[in-house]
Amino acid sequence: MMDLYAHFSHSLSQHPARHYVLALSGGVDSRVMLELLARYRSQHGILISAVHVHHGLSANADQWAEQCQAWCDVLAVPLRVERVNLDTTQGDSIEQLAREARYTALAGYIDQHSCLLLGQHSDDQLETFLLALKRGSGPKGLASMPRSAVFGQGRLLRPLLTVARSDIEAFAAQQQLAWVEDESNLDTRYERNFLRHEVTPLLTQRWPSIRQAVQRSAELCAEQESVLAELLADALLQAVQADGSLAIESLTRHSAAVRRQLLRAWLDRHGVNMPSRIQTDIIWDEVAQAEQDANPKLKLGLHHIRRFNRRLYCVGLQADVSAWSRQIKPDQVLDLPDDIGQLVLRVAPGGNLRIPAEPEHLRVIFEPQGLSACPVGRAGSRKLKKLFQEYQIPSWQRRRIPILMYQQQVVAVAGLFVERDFSGTDAELLWQQ
Known part of the structure; x- marks a missing residue:
């Protein structure tokens, strides 16, 4: 033994x-x-x-x-x-x-x-x-x-x-x-x-x-994968953007075989289990190359592959928080659902919004459907859906951005803008993600 x-x-x-x-x-x-x-x-x-x-x-x-x-x-x-x-x-x-x-x-x-x-x-x-x-x-x-x-x-x-x-x-x-x-x-x-x-x-x-033979084969495959990663490192560096997304235009410059390898390397960075050949082809044919006005997605394990502005995004599965609503009090930390972070309406001179006369009616929601606002510096109101498009917010993030409401009015959208009618210097809305 x-x-x-x-x-x-x-x-x-x-x-x-x-x-x-x-x-x-x-x-x-x-x-x-x-x-x-x-x-x-x-x-x-x-x-x-x-x-x-x-x-x-x-x-x-x-x-x-x-x-x-x-x-x-x-x-x-x-x-x-x-x-x-x-x-x-x-x-x-x-x-x-x-x-x-x-x-x-x-x-x-x-x-x-x-x-x-x-x-x-x-x-x-x-x-x-x-x-x-x-x-x-x-x-x-x-x-x-x-x-x-x-x-x-x-x-x-x-x-x-x-x-x-x-x-x-x-x-x-x-x-x-x-x-x-x-x-x-x-x-x-x-x-x-x-x-x-x-x-x-x-x-x-x-x-x-056979156990020893398989171990040798596994080690050889690992070595070949390492060589591939080294040879494609520069191509991957050019394709991956600062926010972790993958530029579709960069992928079009390569052969189908290289493109599949770059997709696998990108997914590996996001902790996604390796996709099959069929799945990489679906990512390219049905997500990356979908019609311009489409909103395609593919589920891979605990992630979705999405497209926005000619980029591919790897998005973790998200809970639906559109029905969530909570009161927010000045200078108190509000914990947001599903690891979205924390929100504070900090009272501080020199801020960018005005606290209304009855702050007990302030609340935070995530559902933008039917709401309109006029950001400071704009001339007229627009639907939040249109504003999110203008601010280049991907579709899957639009119901995960905190919206500060006063009664039925939009006061501010965290990280984006303050509504013109609530512009002031009383406080600022801080979102810790």
């Missing part, structure tokens, strides 16, 4: 950090890693902790969290249990939703001095490679999981990525370790489980070295 601790210790020594955070699911992989990490701490005196993400998908989820806590207590490893809720109405698979929620939760525990430790092994890598192959992925997808990568404000490391599951289980048996078994891992309706139980045993029986 291989010396698993020596392998683990060597991996961490190549990626030193002040604080190692273990993603502890309670399965055999992370359970073994907990034991190895505790031993590494005793030899090197480094700071360690663990995080258990509680998805609530299983009736046994509370028991798993309690078991992880018990193991950590024995080893004096601080544990945080992070509970997440999955929105199963989005249409994405449970596997994908759980994975995204898990990584989002873990990112909150990683700073520039931390390294997240994940328990994936060579069998996981083989399954990931086969899933990418099934999807028809290019080099980036076939690169599968890297041993080390930037994650959140710090890094992540998979110390056991080249170790077989059988070696991990043999170590657990030798050390008489207990672990939890997720009953869903036996459900072959899930693609990864189907590969694990029905496909990879046949492959490894026929070709015992």
Whole structure:
């Protein structure tokens, strides 16, 4: 049996950090890693902790969290249990939703001095490679999981990525370790489980070295993707605008193949899972090249791809706040919904608006439908819809800009203008986004 601790210790020594955070699911992989990490701490005196993400998908989820806590207590490893809720109405698979929620939760525990430790092994890598192959992925997808990568404000490391599951289980048996078994891992309706139980045993029986071969192929694909990124860096720099949007005109100068690669690189910057060939073609044909008066969009996971003023935008999914309304009081902070920020009507001489005689009738809304205003310096009133167009506000942002109202009149639109009838020097409207 291989010396698993020596392998683990060597991996961490190549990626030193002040604080190692273990993603502890309670399965055999992370359970073994907990034991190895505790031993590494005793030899090197480094700071360690663990995080258990509680998805609530299983009736046994509370028991798993309690078991992880018990193991950590024995080893004096601080544990945080992070509970997440999955929105199963989005249409994405449970596997994908759980994975995204898990990584989002873990990112909150990683700073520039931390390294997240994940328990994936060579069998996981083989399954990931086969899933990418099934999807028809290019080099980036076939690169599968890297041993080390930037994650959140710090890094992540998979110390056991080249170790077989059988070696991990043999170590657990030798050390008489207990672990939890997720009953869903036996459900072959899930693609990864189907590969694990029905496909990879046949492959490894026929070709015992297939795990190592797949790892080499994944590393070669990652290297090719890195070369592509280096060669296209200047083209991407020219296409990406200061606000993070992508200039459509810059893309038209390139071949379809280069254009697809630039789109993928741009989406990767926004944290979007790599699109398929069909999806990149839809982005170009049906979003970028839509009729001039159209308002096209394409949903990709937790994002929408939108177009405005001959640019492509990657927009996170947004809640509908058009029905939201709250009173605002001078000099008091008003928290806006859906992470839109905070608003303050600050009373200060030299401001640009007048506080009306009955300020208790001031309120903030987001619905511009049917409202009109005359900005200071203008001659006549116009519908807010037309004013938003003049101010070059993309359509998806027009119901996310705070509108200050006095009774039924527009007083100001945050960040854009003050209504002429409320011009003065009493106060100013400050929007902290």
